[in-house]
Amino acid sequence: MTCGTAMETDEVGPGSALSAADRQEVLDGLRQQPKTLSPKFFYDERGSRLFEQITELPEYYPTRTELSIMRENIEEIVGLVGPQASLIEFGSGSSMKTRILLEHLDRLAAYVPVDISRDHLTAAAETLAADFPQIEVLPLAVDFTRPFDLPKPKVMPLRNIVYFPGSTIGNFMPSAAQALLEVMYEEANEDGALLIGVDLKKDPAVLETAYNDSAGVTARFNLNMLRRLNNELSANFDLEKFRHLAVYREEPGRIEMHLVSTSAQAVTVAGERFQFEEGESIRTECSHKYTLKEFEAMAERAGFSVHRVWTDRERLFSVQYCLRR
Ligand code: TRP
DSSP: SHHHHHHHGGSSTTTSSSSSSHHHHHHHHHHHHSSSOOOGGOOOOOHHHHHHHTTTSOOOOHHHHHHHHHHTTTHHHHHHSSSSSSEEEEOOOOOHHHHHHHHHHHSSSEEEOOOSOHHHHHHHHHHHHHHOSSSSSSSSSTTTSSSOOOOOOOOSSSOEEEEEEETGGSSSSSHHHHHHHHHHHHHHHHHHHHEEEEEEEOOHHHHHHHTTTTTOOHHHHHHHHHHHHHHHSSOOGGGGEEEEEEEETTTEEEEEEEESSSEEEEEEEEEEEEEEEETTOOOOEEEOBOOOOHHHHHHTTEEEEEEEEEOOOOEEEEEEEEEEE
């Protein structure tokens, strides 16, 4: 990218707030066949609020199930992690699940939330630091898909525990998920481990219902991406002419989220015109589901051995503790 040219100045008019790089990413995605938009554009303020609501829906089992697995097994998790560890959370939110760990783990040397978005990170880190004054919180604003240097806590950590909840691993394409596990292997030091939430393969009807709730919150969440592009990229998507679609595809083993054009239409985004056929979709996110065996094979290829797996009674979701081999 060139610097200081007109390209980078804000010339798309009022309401534009996306960076030049983000604008480029949106345009590149829409130029592709099939069209895609990155899930990172879901989370403006309204999108984050809608996602919060999704996690509380009766149909959306992952958040609730993972939380209860964590609560039920926290004593065993504490025993495995041991004292004076450093907890390194990849893609940290301000989530309840992290709080369970911060409340129970034995004399943590540090909590290192890692996130690419500095704004999110600082706000969440400040809240946690205030709530857990005895824990050194060392936020790190980096892209966690590439290896990075860890900050040095005042207390020497006995081991590094990488934490990756929410089955966010499923939102990466399999090859990217594999590469990410390899980065996690690097960041967990010699005696370290990975504590990860992995959503499991199950009856496709249960999966599709989880992403197609009856109250329509998921649809509003998905469509919010177009609203955001209207506001922040001078786009003119007609939200009445796109519908939310979530389907499970057996072959890649994933839920795919789409926004489907309900008629032939043209849309302008940052001055560029995009043509849609009736029924043509924009793919917004994939959520891969794994069997225990499939995940184990992937973890092993990255150098881990799956030491302990906790699931719920219905085997909807798993939390797994993986040791460096
Ligand atoms: N990362 C979440 C998941 O894969 C995101 C999500 C939940 C989502 N519901 C959605 C994304 C609906 C798009 C549409 O479970």
